[in-house]
Amino acid sequence: FEPLDMMSSSLAWRPQFEVNFASPHENGNPIAKQRFAAANASGSLQTTATDYGRFLLAALKGERLSKSTFHQWLEPVFHVPWATTEHLSLDPIKLDDDVAWGLGWGIEIKRKSFFQWGWLDGTRAFVLGDPTAQSGAVLLTNSNTGLRLVPEIFEAVMPGTHSAIEWCKWNR
Numbered sequence: 001f002e003p004l005d006m007m008s009s010s011l012a013w014r015p016q017f018e019v020n021f022a023s024p025h026e027n028g029n030p031i032a033k034q035r036f037a038a039a040n041a042s043g044s045l046q047t048t049a050t051d052y053g054r055f056l057l058a059a060l061k062g063e064r065l066s067k068s069t070f071h072q073w074l075e076p077v078f079h080v081p082w083a084t085t086e087h088l089s090l091d092p093i094k095l096d097d098d099v100a101w102g103l104g105w106g107i108e109i110k111r112k113s114f115f116q117w118g119w120l121d122g123t124r125a126f127v128l129g130d131p132t133a134q135s136g137a138v139l140l141t142n143s144n145t146g147l148r149l150v151p152e153i154f155e156a157v158m159p160g161t162h163s164a165i166e167w168c169k170w171n172r
Helices: 015-020 049-060 067-073 146-157 164-167
Strands: 078-081 095-102 106-108 115-118 123-131 136-139
Touching: 049 123, 095 164, 106 164, 115 146, 115 164, 123 146, 123 164, 136 146, 146 164
Parallel strands: none
Antiparallel strands: 078 095, 095 106, 106 115, 115 123, 123 136
């Protein structure tokens, strides 16, 4: 995190986070803060919107990556199931034509944008970046209902239809 000056970020809990930590809520009720003692790349990131914004800016520019790696980073690898973020059966599925997973990022193929989203109990997050326009936004919330703001916020910041938002169903 240091090369990007992300000094308020870590994959494991640090005591200094106690003074700048939003209280999570689930269904309107406060819940206990999650403090991961060990790093888990898929879910233990502790960060701030400012720090994640620094990461987003670096991602938009391909900073600290070779041109080849930056190109590969944003290439679609696997199309996602159409209209669902989960697919648990072995039945054949229809794949989304415009949303795929790349190397760590979700990809909006037509717009050439990238995104990532996630949640833990009481928190939700969404980030969307457009390297062509050099624009993007980060939304971190401390509520299980926070992502309902995604369509309105990202329409204001990055106008137009976003297949990633439609795929995630926050606008339904």
